[in-house]
Amino acid sequence: MTKANTFSRWAAVLALLVLVGTLLSPSAEARKLNVVTSTTDMAALTQEVGGDNVNVESIAKGYQDPHFVEAKPSFLLKLRQADLLISVGLQLEIGWLPPLIAQSGNPKIQVGGQGYLDASQFAAILEIPQGTVTRAEGDVHPLGNPHYWLDPDNGRRIARGIATKLADMDPANGAYFQQRFQDFEKRLGAAEQKWDAEMKPYRGRKVVTYHRSFPNFAKHFGLDVIGYVEPRPGIPPTPSHTLELIQLMKRENCKIVLVEPYFDLKTPQSIGRETGAHVVVYLPSVGGEKQVTNYFELFDYDIALLTKAFQLTQ
Amino acid sequence: MRRHLNIRRYVRLLAIPAVFCAIPVYSQQAGTPAATDQPDNAALLQKIRDLEDRMVAMEGQIRLLKSQQGTPPTAALGATQVGTPEAGAAGVPQTPPGSEPAPVSIARSGEGTIQEPSLGGAGGSAAKALNPDISMIGDFIGSAGHNPVNPVSSFQMHESELGVQAIIDPYARGDFFLSFGESGVNLEEGYITLTALPAGLVAKVGKFRGAFGKINTMHNHVLPWVDRPLVSNNLVAGEDGIDDAGVSVQRILPAPKGIFLELTGQVFRGDSGDTQHPLYHAYNNNDVSAIAHLRTYKDITESTNLDLGASYSRGYSAAGPNFLTHLYGVDATLRWKPLRRSIYHSFVGRTELIWSQRQQLPFEQRAFGFYTSGDYQLGRRWFVGGRYDRSGEAQNASLIDKGFSAVLTYWPSEFSQIRGQYEFTHYGNLDAHQLFMQVQFSLGAHGAHPF
Numbered sequence: 001m002t003k004a005n006t007f008s009r010w011a012a013v014l015a016l017l018v019l020v021g022t023l024l025s026p027s028a029e030a031r032k033l034n035v036v037t038s039t040t041d042m043a044a045l046t047q048e049v050g051g052d053n054v055n056v057e058s059i060a061k062g063y064q065d066p067h068f069v070e071a072k073p074s075f076l077l078k079l080r081q082a083d084l085l086i087s088v089g090l091q092l093e094i095g096w097l098p099p100l101i102a103q104s105g106n107p108k109i110q111v112g113g114q115g116y117l118d119a120s121q122f123a124a125i126l127e128i129p130q131g132t133v134t135r136a137e138g139d140v141h142p143l144g145n146p147h148y149w150l151d152p153d154n155g156r157r158i159a160r161g162i163a164t165k166l167a168d169m170d171p172a173n174g175a176y177f178q179q180r181f182q183d184f185e186k187r188l189g190a191a192e193q194k195w196d197a198e199m200k201p202y203r204g205r206k207v208v209t210y211h212r213s214f215p216n217f218a219k220h221f222g223l224d225v226i227g228y229v230e231p232r233p234g235i236p237p238t239p240s241h242t243l244e245l246i247q248l249m250k251r252e253n254c255k256i257v258l259v260e261p262y263f264d265l266k267t268p269q270s271i272g273r274e275t276g277a278h279v280v281v282y283l284p285s286v287g288g289e290k291q292v293t294n295y296f297e298l299f300d301y302d303i304a305l306l307t308k309a310f311q312l313t314q
Numbered sequence: 315m316r317r318h319l320n321i322r323r324y325v326r327l328l329a330i331p332a333v334f335c336a337i338p339v340y341s342q343q344a345g346t347p348a349a350t351d352q353p354d355n356a357a358l359l360q361k362i363r364d365l366e367d368r369m370v371a372m373e374g375q376i377r378l379l380k381s382q383q384g385t386p387p388t389a390a391l392g393a394t395q396v397g398t399p400e401a402g403a404a405g406v407p408q409t410p411p412g413s414e415p416a417p418v419s420i421a422r423s424g425e426g427t428i429q430e431p432s433l434g435g436a437g438g439s440a441a442k443a444l445n446p447d448i449s450m451i452g453d454f455i456g457s458a459g460h461n462p463v464n465p466v467s468s469f470q471m472h473e474s475e476l477g478v479q480a481i482i483d484p485y486a487r488g489d490f491f492l493s494f495g496e497s498g499v500n501l502e503e504g505y506i507t508l509t510a511l512p513a514g515l516v517a518k519v520g521k522f523r524g525a526f527g528k529i530n531t532m533h534n535h536v537l538p539w540v541d542r543p544l545v546s547n548n549l550v551a552g553e554d555g556i557d558d559a560g561v562s563v564q565r566i567l568p569a570p571k572g573i574f575l576e577l578t579g580q581v582f583r584g585d586s587g588d589t590q591h592p593l594y595h596a597y598n599n600n601d602v603s604a605i606a607h608l609r610t611y612k613d614i615t616e617s618t619n620l621d622l623g624a625s626y627s628r629g630y631s632a633a634g635p636n637f638l639t640h641l642y643g644v645d646a647t648l649r650w651k652p653l654r655r656s657i658y659h660s661f662v663g664r665t666e667l668i669w670s671q672r673q674q675l676p677f678e679q680r681a682f683g684f685y686t687s688g689d690y691q692l693g694r695r696w697f698v699g700g701r702y703d704r705s706g707e708a709q710n711a712s713l714i715d716k717g718f719s720a721v722l723t724y725w726p727s728e729f730s731q732i733r734g735q736y737e738f739t740h741y742g743n744l745d746a747h748q749l750f751m752q753v754q755f756s757l758g759a760h761g762a763h764p765f
Binding site: 061063064065068070072073074076077080101102103104105106107110111112113118120121122123124125135138139143153154156157160161234235236261262263264 | 374565574613
């Protein structure tokens with residue numbers, strides 16, 4: 001008798017939990033789409049096309065390594081309210097986004113759901129591995145390089161994709177999003193001309209980067225990435241690889257080492273001392289520095305840094 | 315299979331006309347002679363750009379279609395855990411980002427040629443496209459020294475954990491973890507998570523580790539130590555912990571801004587523990603055990619956060635029918651990880667206090683135990699940590715065991731780790747000094763563990 005009672009008591013507790021949950025579910029408020037993005041770049045592009053008709057928030061910060069974000073519970077608070085989750089995809093967020101999505105208790109943003117958007121589908125992707133893929137190559141991304149947003153052409157394509165998605169989810173504002181996109185495209189076209197002109201004198205210049213997060217930028221602006229500080233993606237620098245890299249840079253007369261803001265500068269600086277190269281901490285993402293608050297300022301900032309470094313190393 | 319064929323056809327249908335259309339457009343434009351002046355040139359550029367965009371969009375669609383029929387991107391694993399405490403400061407063979415039965419991708423050699431990379435192993439990738447993520451984590455332990463109470467063999471392949479994980483359908487995901495000893499297999503966990511329930515509820519059904527405190531939910535390979543604290547061994551069913559078949563429901567509760575509050579309720583069949591570490595035993599169908607867990611979390615700054623929990627559990631004890639055991643637990647975790655240098659430095663400090671109230675003959679035993687630990691990440695690959703243990707024994711609360719451990723961990727990469735641990739334990743009046751060396755390695759795509 002008592003045992004039967006305890007069983008039903010626990011069943012009742014569970015039932016109560018469900019009930020409380022139902023009662024407390026958030027009530028419908030003013031319909032403004034809540035968009036959560038995995039990185040600041042996607043947030044910046046969404047803001048461009050979404051304007052005042054969306055709330056946008058990014059999970060990762062711009063100065064943080066997007067491969068290694070902690071899946072903090074505070075992010076669940078954002079995700080459970082989200083109408084749309086935009087990820088970079090190509091397994092960039094594989095270590096932290098899946099558990100967040102699963103625990104969010106938000107059916108809309110589950111993979112395959114109406115509110116889940118993988119932005120990589122809109123962009124031109126580089127470095128898709130061919131042949132056998134193994135981890136002997138380090139932390140490889142079997143679907144291609146996920147750092148694809150540093151090419152203004154991809155920025156335009158992603159923005160168009162996001163605008164279309166927003167219009168899908170909020171048809172009443174469809175024309176608004178379309179118009180915002182056209183405006184963005186126009187401004188981006190003008191900016192691109194300016195950036196291209198600024199970078200033109202340096203086409204073909206050789207650079208070394210810390211991680212492979214630069215191929216799209218390099219391709220767009222005609223830079224030649226000849227090596228990486230990391231011996232393999234995700235593997236910290238080793239003395240033997242660093243020596244090889246120094247020799248390569250001397251041979252090729254490469255004078256620039258580009259480093260993402262979240263990597264240690266010790267190895268790049270010693271490479272700089274050996275080769276006379278400039279170590280440039282460039283920004284791979286919006287928000288990497290306080291003053292870089294949108295997609296345009298990201299390129300303005302990086303191009304200013306690069307052109308200055310190229311001039312110094314004529 | 316059928317779908318795959320369809321998609322192939324789709325790829326061809328789209329790609330071929332696109333290329334053919336492109337040629338006439340280009341040649342037409344090229345044919346119009348130098349008479350073209352500025353505006354025409356701009357129009358031409360615009361046209362090429364539009365064409366390029368359409369090409370890229372199409373490639374993206376193809377990639378998406380292929381990966382959707384292949385691996386749902388989510389199912390995969392985690393590279394990151396570098397920081398998650400569990401995986402955390404102490405390091406887990408981190409789960410890899412990458413691999414997974416790699417979905418088919420479109421290789422671009424030249425213009426739009428479509429090639430499928432070889433993925434190793436058997437046959438075409440299409441057949442494997444819907445396979446779950448499979449991972450294997452090896453845990454080898456070498457030990458030296460002397461422990462009169464809890465002897466450990468000199469070398470052991472302590473555990474080989476096979477993980478099989480996938481998204482089941484738009485409403486659920488499934489996770490299986492089978493742990494192989496050198497002989498024998500145990501279903502460590504096997505459950506479905508219902509992710510699309512109304513009202514923000516998340517439910518689990520199957521066999522899983524109970525949400526009692528922190529350590530009980532963790533797999534061996536995510537612990538920052540070689541072994542589990544004394545309080546787990548003495549009061550919470552040893553290495554396996556409360557790990558049973560049942561149902562779990564959790565929900566995030568409304569709370570003041572910035573505070574995360576989550577309540578979990580779980581009901582199990584009522585069997586947990588082994589002969590050495592008995593805890594719950596179900597004598598009949600009504601002898602269910604239960605867990606309630608309240609978790610609260612707050613970001614203090616962007617790099618520091620505090621995680622507090624309170625747990626209660628009860629079940630019928632192995633002492634006999636009608637004897638209940640109640641467990642009460644409190645846990646606190648302080649984490650620090652500067653975002654700009656997140657892959658180089660971090661700290662996790664944690665403590666768990668557990669009270670056990672075990673009905674048995676001749677009279678009830680009330681035992682208390684706790685551990686306190688700290689783990690600091692020195693550099694990208696090095697972690698150092700310590701743990702202080704103290705716990706009464708569940709069946710004889712007057713016997714108090716104490717211990718201290720010092721740990722040094724090295725990660726060659728996210729996928730393997732080497733750990734040394736010195737441990738001193740004082741059981742009643744017997745002393746044990748032990749030295750452990752542990753090697754853990756991870757193959758394949760192991761799902762990220764919850765923070």
